Amino acid sequence: MDSSLDVLIYAHDGRGLGHVSRSVGIGLALRRLFPRLSVLLVTGCATTAELIGNGCLDWIKLPSYKTNVTDGKSSGLRGDSNIDDKLLGELRARNIRDIVDAYKPKVFLADHTPQGKHKELIPSHSVSAQTVRVLGVRAVVGEVGKVWSEFSADVFSGTYREILWYGDSTVAGKAEIERLASHYSVTPREVGYVSRLSEFQFLGSEKAVDKKLGGVVSIPWSGEGTSVLLDKLSRVFSGIDESYGKWKIYMNLREPEAGRAGKIFKDLPNVLLEQVGPQFLQDLSASRSAIIYGGYNSLSDVMTCGVPSIVLLRGMKDGEQEEHASLLADRSSLIQGVFADQELSAEELRDNLLKSLETEIHDCSINLNGAENAARYLASLAGECDVDRRS
Known part of the structure; x- marks a missing residue:
């Protein structure tokens, strides 16, 4: 495969930081564990640089979506570019297609849905046919129609190979994994919770601190x-x-x-x-x-x-x-x-x-190694040996 990039990560954006934060955490883990791999993140989230901090992860900024929430229901607005939400989706779709076509990543990780926000990933599926496409899904999806639609399942079956589930079945049980497996006809790979903050401990700038803040x-x-x-x-x-x-x-x-x-x-x-x-x-x-x-x-x-x-x-x-x-x-x-x-x-x-x-915490064992586990698996799909490269 004529590839210029090992892993390309796509982060859904528009409201909240969960999608981008997970993607940043996995990207940082990839760069830490496998420094020889080339990794890029593509998103429209305006606060991505702050989330990366001093971490070693490069990213491509798309024009941002903006979302209004009224009575618990989301609706699109004109973002900072002042481009209509629907038109922006079409323009970003072309941007993403061109990025995938130019870099031809060995592995493509999409967060949340296989079609992307406003179906903006669809045009990129027709280029770089040898790219291994992976979907990443949070621990509890909720009743998100775009995740559970037949269209989403059809897109996945035609272009994706794997699902990474960012949860811990000892906490959430197996119901979500089973529902995803039934909908997408692929058993998700459980990796644990993805925490961007877990990766920051490896940057060398964080020190143990006393509990001085209220x-x-x-x-x-x-x-x-x-x-x-x-x-x-x-x-x-x-x-x-x-x-x-x-x-x-x-x-x-x-x-x-x-x-x-x-x-x-x-x-x-x-x-x-x-x-x-x-x-x-x-x-x-x-x-x-x-x-x-x-x-x-x-x-x-x-x-x-x-x-x-x-x-x-x-x-x-x-x-x-x-x-x-x-x-x-x-x-x-x-x-x-x-x-x-x-x-x-x-x-x-x-x-x-x-x-x-005044609470005294009684710790509960929850798998928070999702970023590292996901990174190791993605690296293996890109042809990298799964060895610990922290030194």
Whole structure:
């Protein structure tokens, strides 16, 4: 095969950081374990560079999608390029096809769906016929129509070979694997939870830290309930003794809500606003508690760092976060409580946060080696011997 690239990774983008964070984690693991391999990530996510941090992973930036969420249902908007959502999908499809045609990767890993967002992967399936195509799927998919459609199954059967399941069956059971196997006619390969933060420990910049922060709050994307949540947080933090330490709220500071957050917390010296990025790992590790949304990425983060956490839900129609957070809460004391963000009062949030600050964690064994396991398998598909290359 006339290939210029060993592994090309595609990350679905538009809302949240879970898809891109998983893809970054696997890309970093590939570059760490197999430095001779050539690896590229392609995505439209604007915060990808912050997620990679000091890691050794190159990426190609596509124009970004933008998603609005109303009553738990997503709809496309014009992104930062100000190109219509449907037209942008067509243009990105051409971009991706050209990238695959030019680089002819030995292995192509797609996150979430075989067709890609707005079917933008479809044109690339007609080029580079010898490329081995692999689909990566999160631990709990939820009722995502584009994953469970007959069209998705047909696309997979015509172009893909394998499924990597980013979960742990001792936590989630076998039901999701069996459902995927039935739908796609391929038994998924279980690799464990993919944690980008797990890879950061190998970069050499992170050191053991004391639990000096009261906690962190992760709001990776703003939604219809964000302003209400920020008001609740200001009331909570104004009433918690400063002896617990400072609180850091991680947001995408490029979003309009961040400006409002700056005004809300300007009179609270114990609260700091931070841009989503690699510093989150160090701060989460140094925290006694956390408030997170129930996305795959955030749940993996707190499991990796062992921080007792309050999990908020946005009420998305696919039900993925509710199901996943509930499964983890049943298995680990790290998940202190799961609540709908718009229904939880400031008083309830404060009481549960104080409880988390005093919680003694009883560890639960969860497989968090998904990035490394996935990287080893992808490297083997690219023809690389599976040996440990950390030295």
